Amino acid sequence: MKIRQDAWSHEDDLLLAETVLKHIKNGSTQLRAFDEVGDELNRTSAACGFRWNAVVRNQYDNAIQQAKRERKQRQRQVAIQAVAPQSFSSPQTSFSPPMEEEMSLHKVITYLSSLSSQSNDRYAVNQENSQLKEEITALKKQITSYQNELKQLKEKYTSVEEDYKSLIEIMNRARRMAFLGDEDRNMTSSFRMDKNGNLEKIAKAE
Structure with missing residues (x-):
C-alpha cells in the first residue's frame, strides 16, 4: 500500500509534468500518467492527480496546448498513412502494389477520432x-x-437654458423700469406683463 506524507520536491513536480505531457502527445490519458508517476514515486494515483490539477498544471498551459497540437498532427499522419495508397519506384522499375483490403481497427479508429476532433x-x-x-x-x-437618451437630454437642456435666459431678461427689464421712476417724481409707476411675457410700464398721475 502506497503511503507517503513527505512534501513534493521540484524534481517530483518536473517528473509529473514530463510524464503527463508525454502521455498527452502519445494520445494516452492523464490517468495512465498518474499511475506511472505513482509507481515511480511510491505515491497513489489520486495524490498525483491532485498535485497536477492543484499546483503543476497551471505552470504548463503552453506546453499542454503544444502537446495537444502534436497529438493531432500525429493522428492525422497515422490516418493519412492508413488511407492513402503507397507507391514505390526505383531507377530501373516502377510499380504500385495493390491496396490493402484489410485495414487495422486501430488505424480506422484513429482516423475517425481525428475527423471528429476537427469537427468539434x-x-x-x-x-x-x-x-x-x-x-x-x-x-x-x-x-x-x-x-437617443443623450439627444433627449440635450433637447431638455436647451429648453431649460432658453427659459433661464428669458427669466434673466425679464428680471433685467423689471430692474431697469424700476429705476425709471426716479426721472419723474410727479408720476407713480406700475407694471404689467403682456401676453409675450414682457413687462411694460404703466404711468399714472399722482
Whole structure:
C-alpha cells in the first residue's frame, strides 16, 4: 500500500509534468500518467492527480496546448498513412502494389477520432463566433438607446437654458423700469406683463 506524507520536491513536480505531457502527445490519458508517476514515486494515483490539477498544471498551459497540437498532427499522419495508397519506384522499375483490403481497427479508429476532433473544433469556433455576433448586436442596440437618451437630454437642456435666459431678461427689464421712476417724481409707476411675457410700464398721475 502506497503511503507517503513527505512534501513534493521540484524534481517530483518536473517528473509529473514530463510524464503527463508525454502521455498527452502519445494520445494516452492523464490517468495512465498518474499511475506511472505513482509507481515511480511510491505515491497513489489520486495524490498525483491532485498535485497536477492543484499546483503543476497551471505552470504548463503552453506546453499542454503544444502537446495537444502534436497529438493531432500525429493522428492525422497515422490516418493519412492508413488511407492513402503507397507507391514505390526505383531507377530501373516502377510499380504500385495493390491496396490493402484489410485495414487495422486501430488505424480506422484513429482516423475517425481525428475527423471528429476537427469537427468539434470547427463547431466550437462557430459557436464562439455566433455568441460574439449576438453580443455585438446587443451592444449596438444599447449604444443606440444611449444616443437617443443623450439627444433627449440635450433637447431638455436647451429648453431649460432658453427659459433661464428669458427669466434673466425679464428680471433685467423689471430692474431697469424700476429705476425709471426716479426721472419723474410727479408720476407713480406700475407694471404689467403682456401676453409675450414682457413687462411694460404703466404711468399714472399722482
